Amino acid sequence: AQTVTQSQPEMSVQEAETVTLSCTYDTSESNYYLFWYKQPPSRQMILVIRQEAYKQQNATENRFSVNFQKAAKSFSLKISDSQLGDTAMYFCAFMLYSGGGADGLTFGKGTHLIIQP
Amino acid sequence: DARVTQTPRHKVTEMGQEVTMRCQPILGHNTVFWYRQTMMQGLELLAYFRNRAPLDDSGMPKDRFSAEMPDATLATLKIQPSEPRDSAVYFCASGFGQPFPGKENSYEQYFGPGTRLTVT
Numbered sequence: 149a150q151t152v153t154q155s156q157p158e159m160s161v162q163e164a165e166t167v168t169l170s171c172t173y174d175t176s177e178s179n180y181y182l183f184w185y186k187q188p189p190s191r192q193m194i195l196v197i198r199q200e201a202y203k204q205q206n207a208t209e210n211r212f213s214v215n216f217q218k219a220a221k222s223f224s225l226k227i228s229d230s231q232l233g234d235t236a237m238y239f240c241a242f243m244l245y246s247g248g249g250a251d252g253l254t255f256g257k258g259t260h261l262i263i264q265p
Numbered sequence: 266d267a268r269v270t271q272t273p274r275h276k277v278t279e280m281g282q283e284v285t286m287r288c289q290p291i292l293g294h295n296t297v298f299w300y301r302q303t304m305m306q307g308l309e310l311l312a313y314f315r316n317r318a319p320l321d322d323s324g325m326p327k328d329r330f331s332a333e334m335p336d337a338t339l340a341t342l343k344i345q346p347s348e349p350r351d352s353a354v355y356f357c358a359s360g361f362g363q364p365f366p367g368k369e370n371s372y373e374q375y376f377g378p379g380t381r382l383t384v385t
Contacts, residue, residue, distance in 0.1 A: 181372060191354060193376035239308065243372070249363040250372050252298050252310035252321065 150175045152242050154256035161230055162264050168215075169225045169259045171240030179245045182216070182223045183253070187237040196238070199223065227261075235263045267291045269359050269377035277383045283345040286380045288357030289338055296362030297340045298374060299325075299332055302354045311355075314340065315362050347384045354379045 151174045161167045173182070184196040199207045199216050206214050211231075215224045227234055240256040270289045278284055290297050298313040312322035317334040325332065329351075331343045344351055358374040 183373075191379050191381075193356065193358075195373060195375075198373065245363070245372065249296065249315055250360070252313050252324075253300070253308075253374065254310070255308040257307045 150177070150180075150242050150244065150254045152240050152254050152256040154240055154259050156259045157257070158260040158262070160262040160264060163230060163232060165230055166226065166228050167230055167261065169227075169238055169240075169261065171223045171225070171256055173221050173223065173240070173242050175221070175242065175244075177244055181243045181245060181250075182214075183241040183243065184212070184214070184223075184225045185239045185241060185255075186234075187239065187258075188235070193239075197225065230263050232263050232265060234261060236261060267375075269357055269375050271355075271357050271377035271380050273380060274378060275381045275383075277385065278347055279385055280348055281346045282384075283343065284347050284351075284382060284384075286342045286355050286357075286382070288340040288342075288359075288377060290340065290357070290359030291375055292338070294359035294361060294375075295337075296360050296374075297334060298358040298360075299340070299342050300356040300358065302356065302379070303352075308356075311342070344382075347382075349384045352382055352384050354381050 153172045180201045182199045186194045186196050197209045197212050206216050211228045213226045237258045239258045241253040243253050244251040272287045296315045299311040302308045311325045312332040314334045334340045356379045357377045360374040
């Protein structure tokens with residue numbers, strides 16, 4: 149079974165600062181994807197960024213980027229120029245893929261990120 | 266703007282009552298997932314379907330939970346009888362379930378707004 153660990157239950161930074169959220173995972177499989185989801189108080193799950201395990205290049209989406217270290221099984225999220233609207237729970241998620249298609253997501257416990265004005 | 270819809274958005278019921286939650290996946294998506302979110306356990310996968318066939322329901326308590334897809338536009342999650350420990354937010358998500366050539370995001374899952382269930 150796969151596991152995802154987020155070691156930071158809560159983080160707080162000032163607006164415009166850069167913040168990095170940590171995530172490690174454990175798997176013996178080779179075909180998988182990794183995701184970061186954002187969950188604001190509305191509870192809606194919003195996909196922030198995705199990374200295919202077979203790609204060495206780190207994914208980026210505007211102010212969001214990841215540091216994917218496959219050998220270390222680490223997948224951290226960096227948010228640059230943080231904004232008040234970034235305040236939310238952030239979940240790291242793992243998904244296996246095989247010839248039959250994708251499995252469900254395995255989530256970490258989440259990091260509550262607070263952006264202070 | 267295609268979205269996953271879930272009904273009801275909120276449900277309060279008494280212990281022992283039957284609860285049915287409904288999900289309409291995005292048109293064309295062939296894979297539907299059910300997740301549960303609680304403070305103690307976090308987000309957990311309950312079950313999922315591909316082309317309406319159940320693929321995995323190992324995360325679901327078998328004695329009281331059941332999940333079905335009567336047709337491609339409707340997925341249901343039923344709890345009978347409900348218990349206070351079932352109180353949670355239940356999310357449905359849909360996707361293509363597998364990468365398609367030329368579609369970078371074909372394996373992504375799109376989440377509905379969730380059903381907040383309270384069992385008293």
